[in-house]
Amino acid sequence: MKSSEAVKLYFNRAADQLELTENMRALLLTPKREVQVQIAIEMDNGDLQTLLGYRVQHNNARGPMKGGLRFHPEVDLDEVRGLASLMTWKTAVVNIPYGGAKGGIAVDARSLSTRELERITRKFIDEIHDVIGPDTDIPAPDMGTNAEVMAWIMNQYNKYHGFGPGIVTGKPVEHYGIPGREEATGRGVGIIAIKTLGRLGRKPKETRVALQGFGNVGSHAAKFLHDAECRIVAISDLSGGYYREEGIQVLEAIRYANQHKRSLEGYPEAEKISNEELLELDVDLLVPAALGGVIHADNAERIKAPLIIEAANAPIRPDADALLNDRGVLVLPDILANAGGVTVSYFEWVQNRQYYQWGLDRVRQELDRVLTSAFEEVWGLSHEHDVSLRTAAFMLGIGRVGRATVLGGIT
Ligand code: NAD
Numbered sequence: 001m002k003s004s005e006a007v008k009l010y011f012n013r014a015a016d017q018l019e020l021t022e023n024m025r026a027l028l029l030t031p032k033r034e035v036q037v038q039i040a041i042e043m044d045n046g047d048l049q050t051l052l053g054y055r056v057q058h059n060n061a062r063g064p065m066k067g068g069l070r071f072h073p074e075v076d077l078d079e080v081r082g083l084a085s086l087m088t089w090k091t092a093v094v095n096i097p098y099g100g101a102k103g104g105i106a107v108d109a110r111s112l113s114t115r116e117l118e119r120i121t122r123k124f125i126d127e128i129h130d131v132i133g134p135d136t137d138i139p140a141p142d143m144g145t146n147a148e149v150m151a152w153i154m155n156q157y158n159k160y161h162g163f164g165p166g167i168v169t170g171k172p173v174e175h176y177g178i179p180g181r182e183e184a185t186g187r188g189v190g191i192i193a194i195k196t197l198g199r200l201g202r203k204p205k206e207t208r209v210a211l212q213g214f215g216n217v218g219s220h221a222a223k224f225l226h227d228a229e230c231r232i233v234a235i236s237d238l239s240g241g242y243y244r245e246e247g248i249q250v251l252e253a254i255r256y257a258n259q260h261k262r263s264l265e266g267y268p269e270a271e272k273i274s275n276e277e278l279l280e281l282d283v284d285l286l287v288p289a290a291l292g293g294v295i296h297a298d299n300a301e302r303i304k305a306p307l308i309i310e311a312a313n314a315p316i317r318p319d320a321d322a323l324l325n326d327r328g329v330l331v332l333p334d335i336l337a338n339a340g341g342v343t344v345s346y347f348e349w350v351q352n353r354q355y356y357q358w359g360l361d362r363v364r365q366e367l368d369r370v371l372t373s374a375f376e377e378v379w380g381l382s383h384e385h386d387v388s389l390r391t392a393a394f395m396l397g398i399g400r401v402g403r404a405t406v407l408g409g410i411t
Contacts (some may be wrong), residue, residue, distance in 0.1 A: 003082030003292070006318050011085070014394030017385055020402065027410070028401060031084060032065075033057040036077060037127035039105060041119045053124045055103040056084035057137055061404040064135050065101035066091055066342060068142025068170075069149070071120075075104035083313065087342070089397030090335040094374045096346040099401075101137050103128075109144035121149050125156040132157070134166035134353070140345050141170040147182075151175050166352040169345035178348035180363035181341075186220020186289070187364070188340015188371050189311040192332055193221075193285060194228050195375045196307065200330075202284070210234040210283045210305070212241075212275060213290030214264055217311050217338065219254050221287055226250040230285070234270075234278050237290070239263050241278035242270035279303060288315035295320045303329065310334040325388055333390035335397060336371075336378055343370050 001009075008029060015025050039051040054077055057065045067087040070080075080102045088100025105124060109117060132139065141150055153168045154176070161167075165176035173179055180187075197207055207230045211218050214237040222232050231247040237257070242248065242264055249269065257264050279286065279294065282304045288294050289311035295303060300320035308324070309332045310316060316324065316331065324331060344367055351358045374396075382392035 001318060002078050003314065004078050004085070005082075006314060007082045007085050009318050010390060010394050011089075011398065014391050014398050017387060017391060017395055018399060018402070020398070024402060027405065028059070028398065029085070031056050031058045031081060032060060033131065034077065034081065035128060035131060037124070039120055039123045039127065041116070041123055043116055044113050051105055051107050051120065053103070053105045053127060054080045055128050055131065055137070056080045056101060057131070058084040058100040058102075059088040059401060060099035060136070061401050061408055062092060062099055063097035064099065064133075065137040066098040066140065066345065067101035067103065068140045069145050069153075070102070070104035070142040071107050071109040071117075071144030071149075072104065073106060073108045075106045080104050086313065086335060088401060089394055090339050091342060092397035092400040093335050093378065093393050094339045094343050094370050095400065096343060096370070098138075098342070098346065101139075102142075103139060104142070107144075117149065118152050121145075121152045122156045125153055129157055129160045132167065133161070134164055134349070138166070138345075138349060139168050140342070146170075147172040147177060150177075164352075166349050169348040171348070176348075176352055178344060178351055178358055178363060179360040180367070181344045181348060182216065183220040183223075184344035184363075184367060185338050185341035186217045186222075186311070187224050188343065188367060189217065189221040189287065189289070189309055189337055190224025190228065191340070191368055191371050192337045192375055193225060193230075193287070193309050195372065196309070196330070196332055197285075199379060200307070204229045205231075207231065207285055208233045208283045209285045209287065210278050210281045211287045211289055211311075212236050212278055212294065212315075213288070213312065214253070214257060215262070215290070217341075218287070218289035219250075219257070221289055221311055222248075222250045223254065225287075233283060234273070234281055235264065236273075236275050236278045237264050239265035241273040241275050242267050243273045243278070243281070244270040281305070285309065287311050291315065293317050295324075297323065300324055306330065308332070309337045311338050313338065321390065331388065331390060333393050336374055336389070336393045339374065340367055340371060343367055
């Protein structure tokens, strides 16, 4: 199933609960604008390369559109379209005054030199600077992009439109960024996990956790949960899984990965397992924090964890989601669980517009406040309507966007 179809399926399930008309569904599902541009650049070896870049601006009923830029070989218009609409519901679930957008370039960022990456980024901004802006559409990092890429975006955009750091978020802290942005998504996953355990009457100390993916999101989520006294029994990355029943020393594993090109390859303090085995471990909490689609109809029956927090975007395919739901597995959906990143991006934008530097304590305190409130609302709706947490999160998001659309006037 295409990613835009999966989002549409979840949308319609929530729209049924909200009794939305067909016309309203069409309005809310149709992106406002889709842009595809040619990016022609000269590679370091003198070859000409022509790439495709995309920006989908899904909805701005609640504020400027917001969403990451992904540089990955599998990026295409359909994927970007699905992710843009997810951003609309995500910003609405956490109630920050943004709409949703997403962008990307079909390229393998790892195969590029830093100079090639910079040329591609600047050329992309040359092509789309007219349709983005601090009051219209604010990009951010995603797969294959980082704080440095965001600094180039700000610099290139400012050449056309004058100085203004609020055009992009996820910038380096030394260059108009905000402290705590890097940890924000993983920290948010941890906050949501601890809230859920509390609601289930479970103690963190008695909770065994397996995490897939040990990059930005996975490592910060592991650190937060470890600090909260959960026992992290397994972690993994592209190199495979690492299992230790007594608990992984998370800080040691982070240090090891940092010393080995951000890879756990060869990590000596645990037993080596495969990524598939990690997903199927008999643990209390599973946190997929790597890729989309890792839990599917073929392995859903073998997932033993009674609680899954979706740290990655769409790690569970819709067919598996239905199977897990039938078995009573509790799933905290991505649009709530990984919304910490966009929330702190919002704080960065506020900070940039006020020309006032926030401190880390304030960022963490506000993040906790925003996510706690969203969690309570989703949990409440789920029980009130007897629906899954995913349907409840979509109901909350769609309801807010729908009301803003009607109140703002449609014609
Ligand atoms: P990252 O590139 O920093 O880390 C990805 C991790 O996944 C790495 O450890 C990598 O080795 C591992 N990985 C890759 N392929 C794997 C595989 N086949 N099996 C197991 N592990 C594999 O990326 P990230 O920023 O941590 O993002 C992870 C996920 O979270 C993505 O789905 C992303 O879209 C989503 N997300 C990220 C943010 C953010 O702020 N970074 C916000 C929202 C959602």
